[in-house]
Amino acid sequence: SxxxxxxxxxxxxxxxxxxxxxxxxxxGDKYACWYQQKPGQSPVQIIYQDTKRPSGxxxxxxxxxxxxxxxxxxSGTQAMDEADYYCQAWDSRNRFVFGTGTKVTVL
Amino acid sequence: xxxxxxxxxxxxxxxxxxxxxxxxxxFTFSTYSMNWVRxxxxxxxxxxxxxxxxxxxIYYADSLKGRSTISRDNAKNSLYLQMNSLRxxxxxxxxxxxxxxxxxxxxxxxxxxxxxxxxx
Numbered sequence: 001s002x003x004x005x006x007x008x009x010x011x012x013x014x015x016x017x018x019x020x021x022x023x024x025x026x027x028g029d030k031y032a033c034w035y036q037q038k039p040g041q042s043p044v045q046i047i048y049q050d051t052k053r054p055s056g057x058x059x060x061x062x063x064x065x066x067x068x069x070x071x072x073x074x075s076g077t078q079a080m081d082e083a084d085y086y087c088q089a090w091d092s093r094n095r096f097v098f099g100t101g102t103k104v105t106v107l
Numbered sequence: 108x109x110x111x112x113x114x115x116x117x118x119x120x121x122x123x124x125x126x127x128x129x130x131x132x133x134f135t136f137s138t139y140s141m142n143w144v145r146x147x148x149x150x151x152x153x154x155x156x157x158x159x160x161x162x163x164x165i166y167y168a169d170s171l172k173g174r175s176t177i178s179r180d181n182a183k184n185s186l187y188l189q190m191n192s193l194r195x196x197x198x199x200x201x202x203x204x205x206x207x208x209x210x211x212x213x214x215x216x217x218x219x220x221x222x223x224x225x226x227x
Binding site for chain 1: 142144151152153154157164166168202207209210211212213214215217218219220
């Protein structure tokens with residue numbers, strides 16, 4: 001089955017760049033989406049189709065997908081970016097798969 | 108403005124059944140696929156099921172396949188999830204999520220979730 005693996009945690013200093021990876025055996029032609037979830041809140045989509053940002057999402061969030069890894073980059077990380085982040089893909093059986101999740105801590 | 112409001116969660120005994128509902132507003136409900144996603148306490152997100160705009164295409168995660176039925180009523184702008192033979196491991200917050208387009212668009216709007224607790 002198609003599985004997505006993320007690092008459990010990432011720490012970053014304010015103003016620095018946070019990089020979150022999402023690995024699969026083979027991404028193939030699948031697109032990646034990314035979601036941010038703060039404690040006690042519902043997830044919010046921050047990236048879709050690998051690189052696109054929904055309206056209202058700050059430019060400091062960017063995405064890429066190459067080889068077997070999709071990547072979410074947070075440039076100039078702010079304290080408000082502290083949250084859990086999940087990648088997601090739509091697999092060949094028309095099912096959605098979420099990554100294992102990454103907790104971003106802004107130190 | 109898009110709003111998704113789930114209801115129907117609660118405490119149910121193992122083996123019991125529950126029907127979740129999601130009331131949608133702020134967009135043309137009948138033209139978008141919809142999904143259910145769950146999150147067990149302290150755990151990650153798990154996709155549960157999806158239904159196309161016309162209900163023609165329905166998909167389930169293996170974890171609930173055979174025990175749940177997704178449906179929708181486009182006239183009422185509502186999404187449903189009937190869950191049967193519930194187990195302790197089904198305890199989770201269940202979110203209703205709107206699909207942005209094809210699967211590659213992911214879920215652009217989410218509800219606030221409804222908590223399902225399976226316990227004796």
